[in-house]
Amino acid sequence: xxTVDRITIEHHSEPLGIGEATPRLSWVTGAETPGWRQAAYxxxxxxxxTGRVESTDQVLxxxxxxxxxxxxxxxxxxxxxxxxxxxxxxxAPVPVxxxxxxxxxxTARMISPTLPPAGEGGEPAALLRGEVEVPADVVRARxxxxxxxxxxxxxxxxxxxDDVLHxxxxxxxxxxxxxxxxxxxxxxxGANAIGVHLADGWFRGYLGFGGRRDVYGDRTxxxxxxxxTLADGSVRTYGTDExxxxxxxxxxxxxxxxxxxxxxxxxxxxxxxxxxxxxxxxAVAVVPYDAATLVAPDGPPVxxxxxxxxxxxxxxxxxxxxxxxxxxLVGRLRVRVPRAAAxxxxxxxxxxxxxxxxxxxxxxxxxxxxxxxxxDGTAFTYExxxxxxxxxxxxxxxxxGELDPTAFxxxxxxxxxxxTGTFAASDPxxxxxxxxxxxxxxxxxxxxxxxxxxxxxxxxxxxDLQVFAPTAAYLYDTGGMLAGWLKDLAADQFDxxxxxxxxxxxxxxxxxxxxxxxxxxxxxxxxxxxxxxxRYGDAGVLRRQWRSMKAWTDRFAARGGPExxxxxxxxxxxxxxxxxxxxxxxxxxxxWQPVAVAYLxxxxxxxxxxxxxxxxxxxxARYEALFERARARFRDEYLTPSGRAAFxxxxxxxxxxxxxxxxxxxxxxxxxxxxxxxxxxxxRIGSGFLGTPHVCDALADTGNGxxxxxxxxxxxxxxxxxxxxxxxxxxWERWNSMLPDGSINPGDMTSFNHYALGAVADFxxxxxxxxxxxxxxxxxxRVAPLxxxxxxxxxxxxETPYGSAAVGWTLEGEAFSLVVTIPPSTEAEVLxxxxxxxxxxxxxxxxxxxxxxxxxxxxxxVAFAH
Numbered sequence: 124x125x126t127v128d129r130i131t132i133e134h135h136s137e138p139l140g141i142g143e144a145t146p147r148l149s150w151v152t153g154a155e156t157p158g159w160r161q162a163a164y165x166x167x168x169x170x171x172x173t174g175r176v177e178s179t180d181q182v183l184x185x186x187x188x189x190x191x192x193x194x195x196x197x198x199x200x201x202x203x204x205x206x207x208x209x210x211x212x213x214x215a216p217v218p219v220x221x222x223x224x225x226x227x228x229x230t231a232r233m234i235s236p237t238l239p240p241a242g243e244g245g246e247p248a249a250l251l252r253g254e255v256e257v258p259a260d261v262v263r264a265r266x267x268x269x270x271x272x273x274x275x276x277x278x279x280x281x282x283x284x285d286d287v288l289h290x291x292x293x294x295x296x297x298x299x300x301x302x303x304x305x306x307x308x309x310x311x312x313g314a315n316a317i318g319v320h321l322a323d324g325w326f327r328g329y330l331g332f333g334g335r336r337d338v339y340g341d342r343t344x345x346x347x348x349x350x351x352t353l354a355d356g357s358v359r360t361y362g363t364d365e366x367x368x369x370x371x372x373x374x375x376x377x378x379x380x381x382x383x384x385x386x387x388x389x390x391x392x393x394x395x396x397x398x399x400x401x402x403x404x405x406a407v408a409v410v411p412y413d414a415a416t417l418v419a420p421d422g423p424p425v426x427x428x429x430x431x432x433x434x435x436x437x438x439x440x441x442x443x444x445x446x447x448x449x450x451x452l453v454g455r456l457r458v459r460v461p462r463a464a465a466x467x468x469x470x471x472x473x474x475x476x477x478x479x480x481x482x483x484x485x486x487x488x489x490x491x492x493x494x495x496x497x498x499d500g501t502a503f504t505y506e507x508x509x510x511x512x513x514x515x516x517x518x519x520x521x522x523x524g525e526l527d528p529t530a531f532x533x534x535x536x537x538x539x540x541x542x543t544g545t546f547a548a549s550d551p552x553x554x555x556x557x558x559x560x561x562x563x564x565x566x567x568x569x570x571x572x573x574x575x576x577x578x579x580x581x582x583x584x585x586x587d588l589q590v591f592a593p594t595a596a597y598l599y600d601t602g603g604m605l606a607g608w609l610k611d612l613a614a615d616q617f618d619x620x621x622x623x624x625x626x627x628x629x630x631x632x633x634x635x636x637x638x639x640x641x642x643x644x645x646x647x648x649x650x651x652x653x654x655x656x657x658r659y660g661d662a663g664v665l666r667r668q669w670r671s672m673k674a675w676t677d678r679f680a681a682r683g684g685p686e687x688x689x690x691x692x693x694x695x696x697x698x699x700x701x702x703x704x705x706x707x708x709x710x711x712x713x714x715w716q717p718v719a720v721a722y723l724x725x726x727x728x729x730x731x732x733x734x735x736x737x738x739x740x741x742x743x744a745r746y747e748a749l750f751e752r753a754r755a756r757f758r759d760e761y762l763t764p765s766g767r768a769a770f771x772x773x774x775x776x777x778x779x780x781x782x783x784x785x786x787x788x789x790x791x792x793x794x795x796x797x798x799x800x801x802x803x804x805x806x807r808i809g810s811g812f813l814g815t816p817h818v819c820d821a822l823a824d825t826g827n828g829x830x831x832x833x834x835x836x837x838x839x840x841x842x843x844x845x846x847x848x849x850x851x852x853x854x855w856e857r858w859n860s861m862l863p864d865g866s867i868n869p870g871d872m873t874s875f876n877h878y879a880l881g882a883v884a885d886f887x888x889x890x891x892x893x894x895x896x897x898x899x900x901x902x903x904x905r906v907a908p909l910x911x912x913x914x915x916x917x918x919x920x921x922e923t924p925y926g927s928a929a930v931g932w933t934l935e936g937e938a939f940s941l942v943v944t945i946p947p948s949t950e951a952e953v954l955x956x957x958x959x960x961x962x963x964x965x966x967x968x969x970x971x972x973x974x975x976x977x978x979x980x981x982x983x984x985v986a987f988a989h
Contacts, residue, residue, distance in 0.1 A: 124154075124155055125152065125153070125154050125159070125203065125205060125210060125211040126153040126154075126211055127150050127151070127201050127211050127214035128151045128152065128153045128214075128926075129151040130149070130199060130201055130214055131148070131149040131150070132147075132148060133146045133603070134602035134603030135603060136423045137423070138217070139218075139304075140220060140221070140222035140301075140302065141221055141419055142222055142224070142419030142421075143186075143191075143221075144190035145186035145190050145191070146186055147184060148166065148183075148186065148201070149184065149924060150164075150181050150201050151924075152181070152203055152926065152947045153926070154209075154947040154966065156209065158965030158966055159206075159948070159965075160206045160947065160948050160965070161179050161181055161947070162177065162204050162205055163175050163178060163203065164176055164184075164202070164203045164204070165202050165203075166184075166200075167199070167201075168188055168197045168198065168199045169197040169198070171188050175204070181948060182660045182924045183659075183924075191224070193228055194221060194222075194223070194350070194358070195220070195221050196218060196220040197218070198217065199217050199218075200213045200214045200216045201213070201214045222303050226414035226415045228360075229348060229417065230348065230360050231346055231360070231361075231364065232346075232364045232409045233344045233345065233363065233411070234345060234346075234367055234369075234407040234408065234410065235271075235343065235345075235407060235408045236343065236370075236407055237249075237405040237406075237408075238342065239371075241341070244378065244491065245323065245329070245378025245381040245383075246327070246328075246378070247374060248321060248323075248371075248374035248377040248508075248509060249321045249322075249343065249369050249371060249372065250318065250321075250369060250370050250372040251321060251345055251363075251368070252317065252367065252394060252395055252401060253347075253363060253368070254317070255315050255349060255361040256313060256314055257311075257315055257359070258353060258359075260353050261307070261310055261352070261353060263351070264307045264309075264310045264349065264350070264351045265305060265350045266278065266304045266306045266317075266347065267301050267302070267303045267304075267347070267350070269290045269299055269301035269302070269345075269346050270289070270326075270344065270345045270346065271299075271326045271339065271340055271343050272322055272323055272324045272326045272327055272343035272345075273288045273290070273322050273326075273509050274289055274290070274319055274321050274322075274345055275289070276289075276320075277318040277320075278309045278315065278395075279310075279311065279395070279397065280393065280395050280396040281309055283304050284302070284304045285427070286302065286424040286425065287424070287426055288324060288425050288509065288511070288536075290302065291424070291425065291570035292325040292627060293418075293607075293627060294615050294628070295339050295416075297615075298418050298610060298611060299418065300418055301419065301420075302419075302420055303419070306349070310351070314397035314398065315397060316395050316398075317347060318394060318395025319363075320372065320508060321345050322374065322377040322508070322509035323336075323378060323509075324379060325338075325379065325627075326338075326339045326340060327339065327341065327342070327343055328377075328378045328379050328381075329380045329381065329489075329490075329579065331629070332488065332578075333632025333634065333635075334489060334579070335629075335632070339629075342410070344410050346412065347362055348361070348362040348363075349361045363407075364409070365406070365409050368404035368405065368406065369405050369407050370391070370403075373386050373391075374386075374508070375389070377507075377508070377510065378510060379509070380492070380510075381490070381491045381492075382473075382491055382492055382493045382494040382495075382507070382510050382512070383494050383495070383507040384494070384495040384497070385497065385505055386497040386499075387498055387499035387503060387505075418610075420607065421604070422538065422604030423538055423539040423540060423603065423604070425539065425569055425570050428535050428536065428539060429534075429535040430457070430533065431448045431449065431533040431535065432529070432532060432533075433446040433449075433531055434447055434448065435449075436528050439481050439518075440479070440480045440481065441481060443481070443482070443518055444518065444519050444520070445482060445517065445518045445519070446516065446517045446518075446519065446531055448515055448517070450515060450562065451475050451513065451562065451851075451853040451875060452515065452533055452535050452562065453511055453513050453514075453536060453565065453567075453577075454511055454533060455494070455506060455507040455510060456471055456494070456517055456531055456533060456534070457504065458504065458505050459502075459504050460498060460503050460505055461502055461523055462498075462523075463498040463500070464500060466497060466498065468495055468497050469496040469519065469520070469521040470493060470496075470519070470520045470521050471493065471518070471519060472492065472517065472520075473492040473493070473513075473514035473516070473577075474486075474514055474515075474516050474518075475874075475876060477516060478865065478866055478867050479865070482516055486577070486867060487577060487578045488578045488579045488871070490578050490579040494510070494512075511536055511576070513566055513577025513578075513876050514577065517533075519531075536569065537565045538570055540568065541599065541922075542598070543597065543599055544597040544598040544919070544920065544921045545918075545920045546884065546891075546917075546918070547917070548887075548914050549914045550914055552838070552848070553835075555847050555852075556847050556883075559846070559847065559851055559854050559881065560854055560878065561598055563853040563877065563881050564591075564595055566853060567877075571583040572587070572591075572608060574587045574625075574856075575856065575877050576876055577874065577875075582625040583608065583611075583625045583627060584644070585622060585623065585624055585625060585626060585646075586647070586695065586879070587812070588651060589646050589647040590879055592647075592651045592655075593654050593658070594882050596654055597885060597888050602659045605651060605655060606661070606664050608626065608651075609664065609671075610667075611626050611627050612647065612648060613668060615628040616675070620674030620675055620677055621645065621675070621678050622641075622648045622671075622678075624641050624644045636693050637692075638693070639692050639693075639694070640679045640682040641694060642689075642694055642695075642715065642719035642722040642723070642813075643718065643813040645679060646675070646725065646726050648671050648672055649672050649675060649725075649726040649733075652665050652668040652672060653665070653733060658896060658900070658901075660899040660924055662737070662899075665737055666737055669737060672729075672730060673742070675726070676726045676730050679722075679723055679726060680727075680749060682719075686756070688716070688756075688760075689715070689716045689719040689720065690716075694709075694716075694719060696709055696713070696715030696718050696811075697711035697712075697713050697715070697718055697774045697812065697813045697814045698812040698813065699812055700712055700713075700810060700811035701807065701810065701811070701841035702809065705868060706871075708870075711772075711774070711810075711811050712771075712772040712774070712809065713770045714770060717757065717761040717770065717775065718813055720753055720756050720757045720761070721753075721778040721782050721784060722778075722782075723749075724750055724784055727746045727747075727749040728783065731750055734746060754783070758784065761775065762793075764789075765788075765792050766779075766785055766788070766789030766790065766791075766796065768796070772809060773797065773800055773801060773809040776821060777810065777814050777817040777818040777820075777821040778813075780793055780794060780821035780824060780825060781821050790825065791825060793825070794821065794822065794827050795825070795981075795984075797818070797822060797827065797830075798825075798827040798981040802981045802983060806830075806834050807837055807842055808834070808841040812879050815880055815882070816882035818831075818834065819831040819835060819883065819890070820886055820890065823886075828911070828978065829977070829978040831886075831909075832911040832980070835883070835886075835891075835913075836913050840859050841859065842858070843880070843883055845858065846858075846860070851875065853875060854876070855874065855876075855877060856872070856874035856876075856877035856879075857873060858880075887919075888919050891908070891917055892931075892932070893905075893908030893909065894906060894928060894929075894930040896923075897951075897952060900923065900924040900925065901921070901925060901928065901949060902925065903949065903950055903951070904923075904945060905951070905954070906930055906943050906951050906953045906954065907952075907953075907954040909956070910934045910939055911934075912934070912977045914934065915933060916931070916933045917932060918930065919931075923946060925946045927944065928944060928945055928951075929944040930944075937975055938972065939955070939957070939975040940970070940971070940972045941953070941971040941972070942968065942970050943964065943968070943971070944968045944969075945964060945966045945968075945969070946966055947966040948966065950965050951963070953969070956973065956975050957973040957975060957976075959973065
C-alpha cells in the first residue's frame with residue numbers, strides 16, 4: 124500500500140495566516156515495498172490540478188498554481204506514483220490560508236495604554252478592551268494581532284489561542300511579527316468584547332546584561348484586527364482604535380528577567396466580556412506604525428509543552444523551603460493557591476542549582492527571577508503570563524500553613540517545534556548527556572535561539588547557534604524558526620556587511636569592547652543557511668539569504684587585509700577554552716588569528732558550494748579563490764610543511780582537518796598529532812566554543828576514532844561527562860561551571876544551561892550511532908557507525924523530510940550487528956566498521972553483521988613529546 128502520510132506547507136506546522144503567496148509543498152510517503160521510489164505526483168488545490176507530473180521531487184516543491192491572494196484559503200491534496208507503477212490514493216486535504224500579503228489591508232490602529240512613570244523591577248501590565256458588533260451571518264472569522272511588548276488575547280472572556288509571550292522578539296523596527304487565529308466559533312452575533320493583556324516583554328523591559336530597558340521604545344502598544352467573512356463573501360474588519368479603553372490590571376510588576384507580581388485583589392472580573400462597564404478606564408493613545416514591517420511567522424509560536432511535578436521538598440540549612448523539580452527547565456510555576464487572609468504574599472524565587480544547600484542565585488546576576496502572589500482571600504490558581512525563568516529549584520516563602528508540594532507544577536515553555544531526533548546508548552551517562560543537550564536546546568529555543576535562559580542576558584548569540592545548528596536541526600524541526608531568525612540577522616546586519624554578535628541586535632552594554640567582523644560568530648550568516656539546506660533541502664533559504672551571506676564573507680575577508688593576516692584588534696576566538704582563566708574566557712591556547720583564517724576558509728567554501736546550488740558561476744569562482752587563499756594562509760603561517768601546528772592545541776588540528784585546510788600528507792600527520800595532543804591533555808577537553816564541536820569528528824575522520832572515544836567517555840573535568848557525574852540535567856556554559864566540591868564557579872559569567880558545548884550531540888547522532896545526510900534533505904543517507912567497546916549498543920532515529928530513518932547497532936565481543944531503516948524515495952550508503960566495501964540500500968529495513976576489532980587508543984609518541 125502506498126500512502127501520502129503528511130503534507131507540509133513551507134515549514135509551517137499550522138499554515139493559517141502565512142506570509143507566502145506561493146508556498147512550497149512537501150510530503151512524506153509510506154510504502155511497504157522495499158526500495159520504493161516516487162516517480163510522479165499530482166497536486167490539487169482549489170479545484171485546480173497539476174495533472175500527473177513526472178518527477179521524483181517531494182521536498183519543498185514549488186507552488187504549482189496561481190499565487191494566493193490575501194486571506195485566500197485553499198485545501199491541498201497530493202497523490203503519488205511509484206517507479207514500478209504503484210499509486211496512492213489522494214491524501215487527506217490540508218488547508219492553507221494566506222495572511223495579509225498587502226499591508227494596505229491593515230485598517231486597525233496601534234494603540235498605547237496609559238502607564239505610570241517607569242520604576243524599578245518591572246512595570247505593571249495593562250488591560251485594554253474594545254467591543255464590536257458583528258452580523259449574524261458570519262461564516263469565518265480571523266483575529267490578527269501583534270504588539271510592542273508581549274500580549275495575551277481574549278474574546279468574550281475566553282483565551283484566544285495558546286501562544287505564550289506573543290509576538291516574541293524580532294528586530295521590531297524592521298520586522299514586527301503578527302499571528303492569525305481562527306475565532307469563528309468564539310464569535311457571537313451582536314456584541315463581542317476583545318481583551319488584550321499587555322506587558323513590557325523584550326520591547327520595553329530589561330534586556331541584555333547592561334541593565335538597559337526601553338531598548339526599543341518607552342511605551343507598549345497593541346494592534347488587533349478582527350476580520351469576518353459573511354455569507355455573501357464580503358469581508359468586514361474591526362480593530363483597535365481610539366475608542367478602546369485601558370487600565371492597570373492585577374499584574375503590578377511584569378518583567379522577563381525580574382518576574383511578576385500578581386495581586387489577586389486587583390482582578391477586574393468580566394473585564395473582557397461584552398457589556399463590562401469601563402467608564403472609569405483611561406483613554407488609549409493612537410501611535411504610529413508602519414504596516415510594511417508586519418510579517419507573518421515563519422515558525423511555530425512559544426507554547427506550554429510539558430509539566431513537571433516536584434520530586435523532593437528540601438529544608439535548607441537556613442530554614443528555607445525549596446522544591447526540586449528534578450530537571451533544569453525553562454518556564455514558570457503554576458500554583459494552586461489555598462485560601463488565605465487577603466494580602467498574604469507568597470514569594471517564589473528560582474535558580475538552576477543549589478550551593479551549600481541553599482538556592483544558588485549568584486549566577487543570575489541582576490535577574491531577580493522572583494514571582495510574587497498576593498491573595499485576595501479566596502483559593503485560586505496562578506501562573507505567570509509575561510515572564511520565564513531558567514530553574515530546577517524554587518524557593519517558596521510566605522505559604523499559608525504547611526507547604527503542599529502537590530500545589531506546584533513547573534510549566535515547560537519553548538517554541539513549539541516538532542521533535543525529530545533521538546539517541547540512546549548502553550552507557551547511561553552518555554544517554555544522559557544527550558538528554559541534557561535536548562533540554563538545553565528546549566530551554567534556549569524560546570522564540571529566539573539564545574545563549575542562556577536564566578540570567579540577565581538571554582541573547583541570540585550568533586556564535587553559539589553557528590556551532591549548534593546541525594545538532595538543533597537533527598533534534599527538532601527548526602526549519603521555520605531558524606529561517607525567521609535569519610531574516611532578523613539580515614535585517615540587523617550592518618551597512619558594511621558585518622554581522623552582529625547576537626540577533627536581534629541592540630547595544631546591551633556600553634562597556635562592551637569594540638567588535639569587528641567576529642570569527643565564528645558572524646559566520647552564522649553562512650553556516651546556518653547552509654545547515655538548513657543540508658538538513659532540509661531548503662535552497663530557498665540560500666537564495667533569500669544570499670546577499671547577507673556575501674556581505675558577511677566579504678566583510679570578514681576585508682578584516683583580514685590583503686594577506687588575510689587579521690593583524691590587530693580584539694576577537695572572542697576559541698571562547699571558553701578549557702585552559703582559559705575564569706576571568707579571561709578569551710585566553711585560549713590557540714590565538715584568535717588562526718581561528719579567524721580557518722573560519723574564513725570555511726565560510727568561503729560554503730559560499731562556493733552555495734553559489735553552485737544557486738547557479739552563480741561568477742560567485743562560485745570568486746569564493747573558490749578566497750577559500751584557496753585562506754587555506755594557503757593557514758598552511759603558510761600556522762603549520763609546518765608536515766602539518767604540525769605552530770600553536771599546538773586540539774582546536775588548531777581540528778579546524779585544519781575539518782575545514783579542509785591541509786593537503787593529504789599533512790592531513791594524515793595532523794590527525795596523528797591531534798590524537799597525541801588529546802593524549803597529552805589526558806583525554807580531557809582542550810578546546811573552547813569554536814574548536815570543541817570539531818575535535819571528535821577530526822579524530823574519526825583521520826582514523827583516530829579510539830582517541831575520540833577516550834575523549835568522549837572521560838569523566839574528569841574538563842569533559843562532557845564531568846557535568847553529568849555532577850548531576851547536570853542540561854549543558855553548562857563552562858566545563859567547570861560547578862566545582863567538584865559543589866560550589867559554583869567563582870567567575871561572574873556562569874550558566875548551567877548553555878547549548879554551545881552540547882554540539883557534541885551531532886557527533887553522537889552522525890558518527891557514534893551513524894546516521895548522517897549524504898545529500899540535501901537526507902535523500903541519500905550515510906550510515907557509518909563508530910562502535911567501541913565502551914558501548915554494547917547505540918541507536919538513533921531521525922524524521923527526515925522523506926520520513927523516518929533509524930540506525931541501531933549492538934556489539935558483543937567482536938560480533939557487530941546493525942539494523943538500518945530507510946524511508947521511501949531515499950537510499951543509503953552503509954559502511955561497516957570492518958572496512959569492507961560500502962553497500963547501497965534502498966528504503967526498508969536492512970540488517971548487517973561483521974567482525975569488529977576495536978582499535979587501541981594512542982600511546983605516547985616520542986616525536987610528539989619532543
